[in-house]
Amino acid sequence: MKFADLHLHTQFSDGTFTPEELVLYAQKSGLACIAVTDHDTVEACVRAAAACAAVRMEFIPGAELTAEHEDIEVHVLGYFLDTENRALLGRIAQFQTVRQQRIYEMVAALNKLGVPLKVEAVFALANCKSPGRPHVARALVKEKLIGSLDEAFERYLKKGRPAWVPKTKMSALESVELIHHAGGLAVMAHPGLNRSDEIIPALVEAGLDGIECFHTKHSTVMSERYLEIAERHHLLVTGGSDCHGFSKNKPLIGTVKLPYEHVERLHAARQNPKSKIRNRK
Numbered sequence: 001m002k003f004a005d006l007h008l009h010t011q012f013s014d015g016t017f018t019p020e021e022l023v024l025y026a027q028k029s030g031l032a033c034i035a036v037t038d039h040d041t042v043e044a045c046v047r048a049a050a051a052c053a054a055v056r057m058e059f060i061p062g063a064e065l066t067a068e069h070e071d072i073e074v075h076v077l078g079y080f081l082d083t084e085n086r087a088l089l090g091r092i093a094q095f096q097t098v099r100q101q102r103i104y105e106m107v108a109a110l111n112k113l114g115v116p117l118k119v120e121a122v123f124a125l126a127n128c129k130s131p132g133r134p135h136v137a138r139a140l141v142k143e144k145l146i147g148s149l150d151e152a153f154e155r156y157l158k159k160g161r162p163a164w165v166p167k168t169k170m171s172a173l174e175s176v177e178l179i180h181h182a183g184g185l186a187v188m189a190h191p192g193l194n195r196s197d198e199i200i201p202a203l204v205e206a207g208l209d210g211i212e213c214f215h216t217k218h219s220t221v222m223s224e225r226y227l228e229i230a231e232r233h234h235l236l237v238t239g240g241s242d243c244h245g246f247s248k249n250k251p252l253i254g255t256v257k258l259p260y261e262h263v264e265r266l267h268a269a270r271q272n273p274k275s276k277i278r279n280r281k
């Protein structure tokens with residue numbers, strides 16, 4: 001039986017693996033297909049595709065866009081993206097700028113609290129266009145300004161803590177449109193983490209193609225619930241580990257194994273969007 005992991009991060013966002021390392025781990029985990037879904041960037045895709053081709057593993061270029069719908073944060077995964085699509089690249093470049101600006105604001109807030117972190121230390125460590133809170137946390141640990149990543153979030157970076165800075169996000173509807181425009185399929189990421197099932201119908205209305213039913217942080221009950229929701233709304237089913245490398249604990253790759261039949265359905269939906277029943281009335 002073949003399996004896939006369709007939710008993976010690299011060094012180009014807040015993961016710790018290079019694209020090549022990620023593919024090596026995917027191979028060790030016995031996966032037949034992977035998708036890279038870095039936050040607000042597709043930079044890793046070219047190298048990941050090459051590394052996959054070298055070991056005859058199927059690769060799906062993707063991204064995880066940070067969006068919101070009615071003040072609820074929602075992550076939208078894009079699969080089979082044309083990573084050279086100008087509209088997509090232009091828009092994510094804007095969000096990368098927002099992310100970089102947010103690093104300055106978080107560091108300024110930390111400095112105000114008497115934590116002498118330098119913004120350069122965060123950027124040097126992040127070394128990518130899509131820096132985020134995990135990079136600030138890692139820099140704090142590296143500079144020995146805090147004991148652990150968890151502590152960094154608990155004390156400073158978690159929503160509502162003193163160095164938390166809100167993030168400007170694109171609307172979920174725009175993210176779906178952007179993904180479609182770049183030839184991709186739009187999938188709602190880890191709905192069990194958002195606890196915002198009430199927004200699913202609006203996303204479906206906007207053209208959402210699928211829902212991530214299997215995820216590291218989904219219990220069996222949750223997965224079953226989302227499989228039901230997927231069926232009700234005629235949505236594709238995806239799943240992935242959301243592996244960030246050695247970011248927190250052990251790499252999660254290989255812990256969520258999506259049966260390959262779901263990838264086949266993604267291919268079918270992509271080849272012939274009309275074969276998928278959408279509620280277009």
Ligand SMILES: [Zn+2]
Nearest residue numbers: 064075189190
């Ligand atoms: Zn996410």
Ligand SMILES: [Zn+2]
Nearest residue numbers: 007009064242
């Ligand atoms: Zn993710």
